[in-house]
Amino acid sequence: MLLSADHLDLLARLRATRPLVHNLTSATVANFTANALLAVGASPAMVEDPEEAAQFAGIAQAVSVNLGSLTATRRASILAAVGAAQKHGTPWVLDPVGAGGISARTAFAEELLAHHPAAIRGNASEILALAGGTGGGRGVDSSHASDQAIAAAETLARGSAAVVAVTGVVDYVTDGTQTLAVHGGHAMMTQVTGMGCAASAIVAAFVGIESDHLRAVAAALSVVAASGTSAATKSQGPGSFAAAYLDALAG
Amino acid sequence: MLLSADHLDLLARLRATRPLVHNLTSATVANFTANALLAVGASPAMVEDPEEAAQFAGIAQAVSVNLGSLTATRRASILAAVGAAQKHGTPWVLDPVGAGGISARTAFAEELLAHHPAAIRGNASEILALAGGTGGGRGVDSSHASDQAIAAAETLARGSAAVVAVTGVVDYVTDGTQTLAVHGGHAMMTQVTGMGCAASAIVAAFVGIESDHLRAVAAALSVVAASGTSAATKSQGPGSFAAAYLDALAG
Amino acid sequence: MLLSADHLDLLARLRATRPLVHNLTSATVANFTANALLAVGASPAMVEDPEEAAQFAGIAQAVSVNLGSLTATRRASILAAVGAAQKHGTPWVLDPVGAGGISARTAFAEELLAHHPAAIRGNASEILALAGGTGGGRGVDSSHASDQAIAAAETLARGSAAVVAVTGVVDYVTDGTQTLAVHGGHAMMTQVTGMGCAASAIVAAFVGIESDHLRAVAAALSVVAASGTSAATKSQGPGSFAAAYLDALAG
Numbered sequence: 229m230l231l232s233a234d235h236l237d238l239l240a241r242l243r244a245t246r247p248l249v250h251n252l253t254s255a256t257v258a259n260f261t262a263n264a265l266l267a268v269g270a271s272p273a274m275v276e277d278p279e280e281a282a283q284f285a286g287i288a289q290a291v292s293v294n295l296g297s298l299t300a301t302r303r304a305s306i307l308a309a310v311g312a313a314q315k316h317g318t319p320w321v322l323d324p325v326g327a328g329g330i331s332a333r334t335a336f337a338e339e340l341l342a343h344h345p346a347a348i349r350g351n352a353s354e355i356l357a358l359a360g361g362t363g364g365g366r367g368v369d370s371s372h373a374s375d376q377a378i379a380a381a382e383t384l385a386r387g388s389a390a391v392v393a394v395t396g397v398v399d400y401v402t403d404g405t406q407t408l409a410v411h412g413g414h415a416m417m418t419q420v421t422g423m424g425c426a427a428s429a430i431v432a433a434f435v436g437i438e439s440d441h442l443r444a445v446a447a448a449l450s451v452v453a454a455s456g457t458s459a460a461t462k463s464q465g466p467g468s469f470a471a472a473y474l475d476a477l478a479g
Numbered sequence: 480m481l482l483s484a485d486h487l488d489l490l491a492r493l494r495a496t497r498p499l500v501h502n503l504t505s506a507t508v509a510n511f512t513a514n515a516l517l518a519v520g521a522s523p524a525m526v527e528d529p530e531e532a533a534q535f536a537g538i539a540q541a542v543s544v545n546l547g548s549l550t551a552t553r554r555a556s557i558l559a560a561v562g563a564a565q566k567h568g569t570p571w572v573l574d575p576v577g578a579g580g581i582s583a584r585t586a587f588a589e590e591l592l593a594h595h596p597a598a599i600r601g602n603a604s605e606i607l608a609l610a611g612g613t614g615g616g617r618g619v620d621s622s623h624a625s626d627q628a629i630a631a632a633e634t635l636a637r638g639s640a641a642v643v644a645v646t647g648v649v650d651y652v653t654d655g656t657q658t659l660a661v662h663g664g665h666a667m668m669t670q671v672t673g674m675g676c677a678a679s680a681i682v683a684a685f686v687g688i689e690s691d692h693l694r695a696v697a698a699a700l701s702v703v704a705a706s707g708t709s710a711a712t713k714s715q716g717p718g719s720f721a722a723a724y725l726d727a728l729a730g
Numbered sequence: 731m732l733l734s735a736d737h738l739d740l741l742a743r744l745r746a747t748r749p750l751v752h753n754l755t756s757a758t759v760a761n762f763t764a765n766a767l768l769a770v771g772a773s774p775a776m777v778e779d780p781e782e783a784a785q786f787a788g789i790a791q792a793v794s795v796n797l798g799s800l801t802a803t804r805r806a807s808i809l810a811a812v813g814a815a816q817k818h819g820t821p822w823v824l825d826p827v828g829a830g831g832i833s834a835r836t837a838f839a840e841e842l843l844a845h846h847p848a849a850i851r852g853n854a855s856e857i858l859a860l861a862g863g864t865g866g867g868r869g870v871d872s873s874h875a876s877d878q879a880i881a882a883a884e885t886l887a888r889g890s891a892a893v894v895a896v897t898g899v900v901d902y903v904t905d906g907t908q909t910l911a912v913h914g915g916h917a918m919m920t921q922v923t924g925m926g927c928a929a930s931a932i933v934a935a936f937v938g939i940e941s942d943h944l945r946a947v948a949a950a951l952s953v954v955a956a957s958g959t960s961a962a963t964k965s966q967g968p969g970s971f972a973a974a975y976l977d978a979l980a981g
Binding site: 505506507508509510511547548549550551581582583584669670671672673714715716717718719721722 | 778
């Protein structure tokens with residue numbers, strides 16, 4: 229992987245610290261997310277029950293909230309977890325899957341902003357929708373390129389006080405003042421389900437060990453991009469790519 | 480893959496169209512199903528909540544309903560989704576997992592027939608049970624060979640006005656008048672969980688882009704069979720086979 | 731795989747019998763668990779609904795209960811399944827994921843002991859907690875080495891009349907009188923989510939075909955360890971390891 233000295237340094241610190249990342253996510257991506265966190269060097273916990281969610285958010289180093297396949301139960305668990313995270317000062321990351329495409333998801337994502345996420349990672353349509361624009365994703369896919377959402381990401385970052393990452397062919401990370409671009413990755417990453425969700429969990433792991441959240445999010449997305457680039461050279465299609473990506477994250 | 484010119488043509492159309500397939504399925508197979516749809520060239524959405532399910536069925540090109548690990552919530556979501564699919568004229572596919580083996584699944588599958596699935600895909604025991612015979616699968620495995628259920632599939636197709644596919648060593652696809660056989664596949668496909676469920680979702684993707692449903696279902700199962708045959712030559716066991724199968728679907 | 735003649739004999743019997751193993755487990759590990767059971771030669775059923783759980787426990791050869799990502803619904807399903815298992819004399823296995831780390835899991839695991847599991851498999855922290863000590867795992871990871879929990883495992887085995895396995899770098903299996911050590915495995919096994927959960931399901935499969943439960947559990951963990959050792963030689967990281975492990979289980 230071609231990572232800057234600073235990002236390699238943060239990755240080494242993550243592996244030494246082994247942060248416990250508490251995930252509230254969908255059944256579709258839970259396994260891949262847990263394996264991605266293990267591969268990168270974090271310790272995943274996947275909790276569904278509202279009571280357990282609050283208890284876990286108190287002992288974790290970071291919480292990762294994903295709105296994929298949202299249910300009434302997971303909505304309650306997410307609220308319990310982010311409430312506990314706020315109370316304990318645990319940083320948490322929001323992945324607003326489907327915001328803009330499904331009205332109830334947009335509304336819930338907006339409600340969650342009041343609980344002060346440390347970072348938000350989404351595709352262009354999701355970030356446009358959350359920033360108050362007309363995202364209009366098709367299902368959970370983006371209808372926009374990431375650079376079309378840079379201004380929206382900056383607006384959202386200033387309004388929410390969160391670091392906002394909009395990912396795509398190029399990723400952009402902003403705190404509303406400074407905006408960084410992360411290059412790399414591979415088109416194959418769009419052919420494996422849960423790549424974005426796992427990226428958000430990796431963002432949470434980095435935010436859990438580094439209080440400069442702009443730096444932490446950029447490092448996380450650089451590790452993701454470099455692993456994707458590396459995995460593409462060792463795979464023959466999306467099935468072998470998914471395994472090679474986990475291998476690369478652990479490399 | 481050795482596919483007929485007609486099936487290659489449909490596959491090319493699927494990839495150009497990229498149909499959004501809305502899946503109601505179990506946690507066990509959700510990830511593999513989503514990855515299989517992405518690999519073949521469709522866009523998967525995995526929705527669990529009844530309200531979201533109705534909303535999604537209205538914007539999808541096809542709906543795939545799977546009865547594996549059925550719960551009260553998923554039963555409600557399935558009814559909401561097939562109701563919305565009927566209302567919008569969206570074709571939907573029924574995979575009656577466990578019908579014949581578990582009484583509540585048989586009853587629910589029969590209830591769903593009233594909502595006019597475009598296609599039904601099951602193993603021999605499931606199709607025998609749905610056609611009113613005594614399927615009696617052992618758990619979710621079939622106790623019968625696929626050719627023992629050809630007559631039942633034809634009866635079920637005439638009664639339900641759906642195209643019925645009974646899969647096994649040889650797959651049979653019928654509209655009640657014409658019955659086609661699909662050869663190929665590999666025994667390794669029975670050693671990976673969710674292969675049948677993913678096949679049903681791929682059937683839904685093809686039914687979503689081609690109104691001649693007999694032709695669409697046969698094309699889908701031919702792609703599945705050819706991918707299984709190809710993957711078997713590149714794998715050392717069920718773990719590497721699953722990855723090679725996704726690679727082959729994308730090939 | 732380097733297995734003793736006795737363990738090879740039991741594995742051959744398992745493959746000839748193809749026991750139906752009914753699993754109550756989390757969404758995160760359900761797919762991997764089902765694939766591990768298929769690979770080793772058993773027939774998995776993943777059931778979530780309380781009514782279906784009771785029905786399935788009556789026809790299965792063994793039941794595997796896993797407390798990962800516990801919810802109110804799964805708690806009800808587990809109680810229905812172990813109740814039906816007891817009634818039908820079906821052996822069942824308890825994997826007390828998170829006992830010691832999350833108070834509600836410890837309490838529920840203790841409640842389940844009254845339903846007489848045939849075997850219990852956990853890491854050192856979980857077994858220490860269940861034996862009445864102060865396990866205090868960090869999330870779902872163990873804070874202790876397996877040999878620190880040998881005495882606790884023996885105490886728990888005598889108190890519960892179950893065979894108890896505490897797994898780690900070395901696995902220990904005890905009925906309270908006799909204690910066996912199982913060597914092998916590989917450090918990579920801690921980098922893939924659900925390896926322990928799948929091991930418990932494989933324990934259930936062996937307990938389902940062999941009434942000498944000490945022998946059955948030792949054979950199951952030997953197959954798991956040998957498969958892990960073999961897979962490590964054929965993989966480049968945790969992603970390829972997971973696939974190679976399933977290949978090895980089927981070998």
